[in-house]
Amino acid sequence: MKKVTAIFDIGKTNKKFFLFDADYQEVYREYTTFDTIVDEDGHPTEDLKSLQNWLKSVFDRILKSDKYNIKAINFSTYGASFVHLDDNGDVVTPLYNYTKPLDSKITSSFYDKYGPEEEMAVSTGSSNDGMLNSGMQLYWLKHAKPEVFKKIRYSLHLPQYISYIFTGIPISEYTSIGCHTALWDFSKKDYHTWVYAEGFHEILPPIVSTETSINMNYNGKRIKIGVGIHDSSAALLPYVRSIKKKFILVSTGTWSIALNPFSDHLLTKDDIANNCINYMRINGKPVKSARLFLGKEYTIQVKKLSDYFKVSEDYHKSIKFDYNTYFEILQNMKPIFRWEGIVTETMPKETKIIYDNFVHAYHHLMIELVWLQVDSIKEATGDDNIEKLYIDGGFSDNDVYIKLLTHYLRNMELRTTDSSLGSALGAAIAISDSKLNSKFLKKNYSLKKHVPFIIK
Template identity: 70%
Template sequence: MKKKVTAVFDIGKTNKKFFLFDQDFKEVFREYTKFDQIVDQDGYPTEDLHKLQIWLKAVFNRILASEQYDIKAINFSSYGASLVHLDENGEAISPLYNYTKPISEEIVNRFYQSYGPALTFIQQTGSSKEGLLNSGMQLYWLKYTKPEVFKKIKYSLHLPQYLSYIFTGIPLSEYTSIGCHTSLWDYNKKDYHNWVYQEELHKILPPIVSTETSINMNYNGKRIKIGVGIHDSSAALLPYVRSLKDPFILVSTGTWSIALNPFTSTPLSAEEVSKNCINYMRINGKQVKASRLFLGNEYKIQVQKLAQLYGVAPDYHKSVSFNEQAYYEITKEFEHLFKWESIENTPKVCKTELPYDTFEDAYHHLMIELVKLQVNSIQIAKGSEEISKLYVDGGFSNNDVYIKLLSHYMRNMELRTTDASLGSALGAAISIADTKLNSKFLKKNYALKKHVPLIIK
């Protein structure tokens, strides 16, 4: 008898992944691939949409014909800030412009002169000033620098919705993609910002539906429920929102460490904006306050330097466990010693000068400084809300020194770590399922682990 499954395409910038989940959301199949990038008209690297579409169809059709699995539903998770522009025939009329592509400061300044001031605009849209990382800016840029492309656009779809469109042929928009640093959404009005209407961009943005929407259709002779896609960060948050009753902060760690607060209703303050705080969006359109820190990137830079300085292997840092005595000695008369390369230095350190004889001691000092920054980032996301639960997933969830220090400095919150390696894909599967989750879900599917604060002598 065939196993009933939900299929999910989880499309990252590097890895393209396909998963099958059973009715208990257990992974039963996965397939990965990578594509070489192509370049856009300006020679800038970008996604090969044609190759991606061929792979999506080939993988899905192969699994659909399988004697082992019975696909009941399919959904899509992908990175945001990326639009696919379709003409009246439903064909992509331009490359998918990479959100790291630089654009003219003149265009950006003109935009904020027309629709600013910048601080007010950022507070309204929950989107910092970041060029094409604001997908709304891409539409403005296209309209005024590539009018011959812009006038051919019938619909502009965010990438997760384009993936769904490949299978349904129905152009749609949904909240999580619209609400994630796009500069399109006014969180106060709960509608597109006025500038979108003034530039008449609403005419090429498809109808908005709930992220939980699915389309029941006949695909290759089989009845399948097809989701509308979901932004990957919002997808990773969803299993927590669905399974936990009490308010919480989720710290998603990696290159960026992002503290997510889905339980806030207050607009971003000027101070929060100045501290790199933006909004993400839940599947129901509610805001998620997100405090961002380039923690993983800075960590990578600094441990490479320490490895060279102390003559140890590049991955030696992975074997270092928390040492209480080292912590005690370092914090007796603590001072900041590290000069950051990718994070603003506060207080200012002109040069890294370390008094330690061992890598372990220097590493502990580094982690104390980084975790203090992390604590500050969590406090920014938390604001004045009464929240006592703290969850950490991603790369740092397995770092013993980071977790011990965080549980110590955040002892007023209950800290738990999770192994959410399937986070975005699992969130996409859950978003179109009718199943209700409970608190046991994280324990069962995410290796939930509770951490008790240290008792420092």
Template identity: 70%
Template sequence: MSEKVTAVFDIGKTNKKFFLFDDDFQEIYRDYTKIPEIRDEDGYPTEDLEALKSWLKDVFNNILKSEKYNVKAINFSTYGASLVHLDENGNPLTYLYNYTKEIDESVIEDFYKKYGPQEDFSKKTGSPRAGMLNSGMQLYWIKMTKPEVFKKIRYSLHLPQYLSYIFTGVPVTEFTSIGCHTSLWDYEKRDYHDWVYHEKIHLILPPIVSTETSFNMNYNGYRIKIGVGIHDSSSALLPYVRSVKKSFILVSTGTWSISFNPFSDSKLTPEEVEKGCINYMRINGKAVKASRIFLGNEYRKQVEFLADYYKAPKDFHKKIDFNYDVYYELIKDFEPQFKWFNFQTENMPAKTSLNFDKIEHAYHQLMVELVLIQIDSIKTVAGDNKVYKLFVDGGFTDNNVYIQLLSHYLRNMTLRTTKSSLGSALGAAIAISDKKLNSKFLKKNYSLKKHVPFIIK
């Protein structure tokens, strides 16, 4: 007898993944591919929508034909800040413009002249000025610079909803996609910002539905529940929100280190906006205060610098564990010594100046400085709320020095690391499931590990 499963497409910028989960959310099958990028009309690299669509359908149709699995539901998790603009026949009108593509500054200036000031606008929408990364700005850009194209748009769908549309033919908008630094949503009035109505953008945005919405459909002769898709960052947060009852902060580490506080009721302050705070959105439309720092990318560049400076192997950092004696020596007369590649900090020196004979000492110095930046990011989203739980997932969970320092400096919080390569895919499966999660879910599915601060001598 075939096994009942939930299917999930988890689409990243680089890897396109497909998963099957059983009733206990255990992964029982995966497939993945990489699709070469194509170029848009300006020669800028972008997603090959047609190739992606073909892969989605081929993979799913092959699974449906399998006698081993009985697919009862399917959902979609993808990166955000990306829109597919459909004509009246449901066909894409433009390329899927890359969110790193630059927009003419005059268009952005014109927008904030009309709907600013920028600080007030960012506070209301939880969206810093970020060009195409604000998907609403992309719509304004198309309207201003490609009016003939804009006139032909029947619907604009965020990428998760477009993938759902491929299988359902039903255009919808859902909370996590419109609430993610899009400049579309006004968190104060819990509706689209006034500019969306003024520019008549709302006419091409389909009806808003809950992220938990699904359509029971006959797909190629199979009765399947098809979800409406979910933004990947909000999806990765969902298993924590569903299984942890007390307030917590999740620090998701990787190229970006993002600190999420799903329990903050306060609106963004001008100081938080200035520090780069943004809003994501939970599946129920509630704001998630988040602070982003380019920590992983900075770490990679600084480690390359240290390897070159000390003539050490490129992977030297993987063999360094936290050393209390080295740390104790550093903090006696601690001063910042690293000039950052990606960001500015208040006490950053004009250039990197190291006075250590050993690379181990320089590495500890680097990690103390980076962790202090990380802590500032965490405290920014914590605000005045007393948050006692701190979860860390992603690449830095394997960095012993990072974890030891973090637990030391945040001794008032209980620090736990989690490991799951499934993050956003698992969240997408949970989003369309009626199953309740209990407090043991993270321990069972995420290799939950508690960390105790080191003893101060």
């Protein structure tokens, strides 16, 4: 029987299960999705019961397999989500969705009580993002639903709740506490004073290292069970463990998040104004992160261009970078796109297409977006001297994006990586005793080096 590590990787849409061998090679996977249910206010939310049943049934089935010998299991999930348990370990409330609107009166009362929004953002590394700050979910429950709040014995972030399903042991860990929750004071390296003032420390279980595992007898088998990890921190871990020099990782998708795991400064007021927040490494150190709504904006603008030029919606995927087109556009370059999900000082009041073909308009769009991306990367870098840049996610195979980024950041060595397993692999590495070497990314992530084009 092959010795394997089992990982549940729980996204908002896809729920995935993987088995990895000792070399972190994927040997098995299965996916599922669930329809959302609604909370008491009619807002869509995770179907926790279905999720729990699926977790148990998949794991119990694989345990009985005569092909695999599971030695360890861990869990990677999205953040900003609490599961609240009563004295009997039963779930008290729905898993409130972080997109649920938060009453502005609750937010106002919080900042009136505990200090200006800007100062709180600097100390907690969390801008005011409503329910996306999971600490605010606790504050809202206590003050808007006090009868429900009284029933809570423990509040667990989602990765730790999934670990709890298997161990029955309530715990907290750094990466979940540190992801824009507004709970943590990065200067004190402890919960913020407001958390103690509200008494929330009494329902937040003891904090353990993300690398903690619990050796248990599970259905008659001795298994090492992890405590779970927040997915963004999990995706960062393979890079931190295998790269010796300082680097920036840009994780691209709907959001493009530039992660700097080497910043040892607290965020400044300027950082907060420029959409920076902190995540946390598994050892409790901050990860300075600059957010840009790049993928969403790209999707919106490409759809408009496709409609305007009457080309297929997939046409943009076939376009390669063209130097002559780029140089032509640069002669009279000025912003022509009005963004929908991003605000900049230079954007026009409305989009004005000044080209007669899709390729030129697309190149112009990408230049403008890459300028925003460059600024975001520089925000994350700050004063740190960092020469290595890694790009993963959806934009890593966009030729125009990569060529332009390599050109505008000529002082950095740019490499792209390709791993749909990023956070799942990170969760496996978090509970492994084995060390990663410098060849890990090349072997597991299709690492590619890119050089700037020659300026003619």
